[in-house]
Amino acid sequence: MPLTTHPRLRRPLTARPLLRRSVAALVPAALAALALAAPARAAAPAYVALGDSMASGPLIPDITGPVACGRSTHNYAHELASRLGVAGLTDVTCSGAATKHMTEPQSLSLAGQPAGTAPPQFDALTADTKLVTLTIGGNDTGLVGVAQNCVNLLPTGTPCKTKYTQGGVDQVAQRIDAFEPKLSTVLDGIRQRAPEARVVVTGYGLYIKPGGCWPAVPVLPVDADWLQGSVNRMNAAIARQAAAHGMTYIDLVTPSAGHDACQAPSAKWLEGYVPTSAAAPLHPNRTGEENYARIIAGQLQAVR
Known part of the structure; x- marks a missing residue:
């Protein structure tokens, strides 16, 4: 056929x-x-959160990521992503992180026992990243440890400030001055890895009001002012470097007035030596993290 x-x-x-x-x-x-x-590769995260325990939110429920990093699902990064409607958040904030841990692995510990390592935080950045937040400096300057050493149970005790001032030289101020060029290097590194990103660098909040509130927060008035003054000095260094790199600085001291560790539990954003809510001592609580996110979001939305 x-x-x-x-x-x-x-x-x-x-x-x-x-x-x-x-x-x-x-x-x-x-x-x-x-x-x-x-796709051949996963979509790059729109928002990458970098930083230390002030950003990670230790002991605030719920835990996400390595337990030793103290990273909370209600830290300011998660709250900010929700407020901004960001679909892709990569949160690599970690308790104990310093500037060197942006490019080096961080050895973790839990209750004094080794708990693995966290990768360099910069590993999360890509050329497609659109937003970066950074909170860093507290561990470079050792301010939390200094504050812990300043507990004074007697109103007539020796001021902690004198322990850190030798020959008229403020050792904490020296640490802060040494931190500033390290921060400059970190900001350069962010810009190199995420050239299109909006970069937000936060300061640290108001931990204790002028004159303190001994014995509720057991530091002498002179030490309360010196400790917060040291935080403010570090904030000034952070603000300078953010401006020098064309990045957005977020002041958290001014809006924190009336919300320091001396206030009632319902009003405070930062906890004292004995927390009154689920949060680490001398760190923001959930209300603080939520308000930090609100403040950051407000500034991002006001300046586009």
Whole structure:
């Protein structure tokens, strides 16, 4: 029987129309298969959060990531992502992080026992990252440890300030001055790795009001002012470097007035030596983290 004639239909039957119809039928299925196979790589996160325990929110429920990093699902990064409607958040904040841990792994510990390592925080940055937040400096300057050493149970005790001032030189001020060029290097590194990102650098909040509130927060008035003054000095260094790099600085001291560790539990954003809510001592509580997110979001939305 000739290939070109069908006995019943008695009309030519060629191979070419059949081939066209077969290919046309296969195209949608092939496209669907390609769609299922893509993407070749995961989409880059829109928002990357970097920083230390002030940003990670230790002991605020719920925990996410390595337990030793003290990273909370209600830290300011998660709250900010929710406020801004950011779909992709990569939060690599970690308790104990210093500037060196932006480019080096961080050894973690829990209750004094080794608890693995956290990768360099800069590993989370890509050329497609659109927003970066950074809170860093407290561990470079050792301010939390200094504050812990300033507990004074007697109103007539020796001021802690004198322990850190030798020959008229403020050792904590020296640490802060040494931290500033390290921060400059960190900000350069962020810009190199995420050239299109909006970069937000936060300061640290108001931990204790002028004159303190001994014995509720057991530091002498002179030490309360010196400790917060040291925080303010560090904030000034952070603000200078943010401005020098064309990045956004967020002041958290001014809006924290009336919300320091001396206040009632319902009003405070920062806890004292004995927390009154689920948070680490001398760190923001959930209300503080939520308000930090509100403040940051307000500034981002005001300046576009």
